Amino acid sequence: MFASGAAQAQDSKPQDGLSALSVFLQSTRSGRADFTQVVTLPPRASDSGTRVARTRSSSGSFAFQRPGRFRFVYAAPLPQTIVADGKTLWLYDEDLNQVTVRAQAGALDDTPAALIAGAADLNTLQKSYELANDGAQDGLLWVRATPKARDGQTQQLRVGLRAVTPNQVELGAFEILDSFGQRSLLTFSRMQVNVSLSADTFRFTPPAGADVIRP
Numbered sequence: 001m002f003a004s005g006a007a008q009a010q011d012s013k014p015q016d017g018l019s020a021l022s023v024f025l026q027s028t029r030s031g032r033a034d035f036t037q038v039v040t041l042p043p044r045a046s047d048s049g050t051r052v053a054r055t056r057s058s059s060g061s062f063a064f065q066r067p068g069r070f071r072f073v074y075a076a077p078l079p080q081t082i083v084a085d086g087k088t089l090w091l092y093d094e095d096l097n098q099v100t101v102r103a104q105a106g107a108l109d110d111t112p113a114a115l116i117a118g119a120a121d122l123n124t125l126q127k128s129y130e131l132a133n134d135g136a137q138d139g140l141l142w143v144r145a146t147p148k149a150r151d152g153q154t155q156q157l158r159v160g161l162r163a164v165t166p167n168q169v170e171l172g173a174f175e176i177l178d179s180f181g182q183r184s185l186l187t188f189s190r191m192q193v194n195v196s197l198s199a200d201t202f203r204f205t206p207p208a209g210a211d212v213i214r215p
Contacts, residue, residue: 013163016133017143020161021115022122024169031171032063033191035072042181062188064117068104069202083204084113090204099206100213112174112186115145115159134158140172153178168193 014020041054058077064070067086074080079094089107091100108118119125128149134142140160147154160173170193174186206212 012166014141014161014166014169017135017141017159017161018122018131018133020141020163020169021125021131021143021159023163023167024161024171025119025121025125027167028066028169028193030063030065030195030197031191031193032061032195032197033171033188035060035062035186035188037074037184037186040183040185063197063201065197065202066117067120068117070113070117071201081204083202084108084117085202085204090206092204092206092210096211097207097209098211098213100215102215111154112157112159112176115157116171129157138173153180155179162191 014023036057036059038055038057041056044054058074060072060074060076062070062072068084069086070082070084072080072082074082081090081092081094083090083092084104087104089102089104091102092098093100115125122131125131125145129145129147132144132146134144136142138160140162142158142160145157145159147157154176156177158173158175159171160175162170162172164170170191171188172191173188174184176184176186178184
């Protein structure tokens with residue numbers, strides 16, 4: 001009887017990506033994690049004539065609070081901070097001492113942020129994306145999300161989710177393919193969900209002396 005009950009508890013976890021994404025959207029209010037990002041650029045010809053893919057890596061920390069707030073801090077190799085406070089999107093390039101400011105509305109529609117911090121449920125997401133289960137890999141349940149609008153920079157998103165319990169799903173990874181053939185894989189670690197985050201987490205004030213650009 002104990003074994004049967006354990007099996008039923010296991011079976012009650014989300015069994016595919018769309019089910020896991022639905023649980024994530026409905027049950028996750030906030031979260032924070034560390035991340036690594038590997039960007040693979042389109043291959044180009046080497047001196048020997050062979051096609052060689054190029055990669056670059058970065059790492060940092062990430063926090064979000066639904067709806068509409070998140071913070072990415074790239075610590076290495078190029079320090080950069082991206083903050084969405086619900087109304088404004090801030091991008092701070094530390095090396096250039098430059099802040100780019102945009103209205104948040106519409107700027108994130110075809111980005112991972114729309115899946116993490118924006119949409120309330122699958123029905124909302126399906127207004128902007130074609131969603132499909134994309135199998136299981138590396139302990140994650142994957143969803144493929146193709147933007148319905150074809151004029152954006154993002155061609156396709158894949159989100160990998162980890163089903164911890166029937167009512168708790170963690171964000172495990174994102175894979176992004178853009179219109180230039182560039183592929184980015186973000187892998188999250190030490191994920192904490194539904195944590196208390198201070199309001200200052202999602203505030204940004206341009207540093208003194210920084211150039212502020214409003215395209």
